[in-house]
Amino acid sequence: MVSGVIKGVIFDFNWTLYNPRDRCEVDGATRLLKDLVKEDYFLGIVTKDKNRERRGIIDSLKFWEYASVVYTKGKKTEKDFEKCIRAMNPYLEPFEVAVVGDNLLSEIYLGNMIGFRTVRFKFGEFSEEKPGREFEKPNYQITKLYELMNCLK
Ligand SMILES: [Mg+2]
Numbered sequence: 833m834v835s836g837v838i839k840g841v842i843f844d845f846n847w848t849l850y851n852p853r854d855r856c857e858v859d860g861a862t863r864l865l866k867d868l869v870k871e872d873y874f875l876g877i878v879t880k881d882k883n884r885e886r887r888g889i890i891d892s893l894k895f896w897e898y899a900s901v902v903y904t905k906g907k908k909t910e911k912d913f914e915k916c917i918r919a920m921n922p923y924l925e926p927f928e929v930a931v932v933g934d935n936l937l938s939e940i941y942l943g944n945m946i947g948f949r950t951v952r953f954k955f956g957e958f959s960e961e962k963p964g965r966e967f968e969k970p971n972y973q974i975t976k977l978y979e980l981m982n983c984l985k
Pocket residue numbers: 844845846847848933934935
C-alpha cells in the first residue's frame with residue numbers, strides 16, 4: 833500500500849528503464865515496475881519517439897502492462913507530463929508525483945518546474961553531468977534503479 837505522499841511515478845525510458853547500448857532493459861526495471869504496481873502506485877512513462885521505433889521496444893518489453901505510456905515527437909514539455917498524469921490518474925497533484933530520469937533537463941529541470949519530486953538516475957551518457965542551474969538539482973540521486981523505493985517515502 834502507498835503510505836507516503838507520493839502516489840504516482842513517471843519514468844523516462846532511454847537510459848532509465850532501457851539501456852540503448854546493450855539493447856535491453858536496465859537491471860531490475862521490470863521487477864521495479866511490478867513491485868510499484870503491487871503497492872498501488874500509478875505509473876507512467878514519457879519518452880521521445882521521433883521515428884516511432886521506441887514503440888516496438890516498449891511493446892516487446894511489455895512495460896505498457898504496468899505504466900501509461902506517452903510518446904513525444906520532440907523534446908519533452910510540461911504538456912507531455914500533464915498528458916501522462918491524465919492517463920495515470922487525473923486526480924494526482926504534482927506534489928504526489930515523482931519523476932525519474934537520467935537527463936538534467938528533460939526530467940529534473942522540467943520536473944522541478946512542475947513541482948514533482950525529482951529523482952536523478954545516474955546512468956549512461958549523462959551520468960557525470962553537473963547541474964548548472966538551481967532547477968537542475970534533483971531531490972534525490974540514485975545509481976541503481978531499485979534505490980528508487982527509498983525515494984518515495
Ligand atoms: Mg533518458
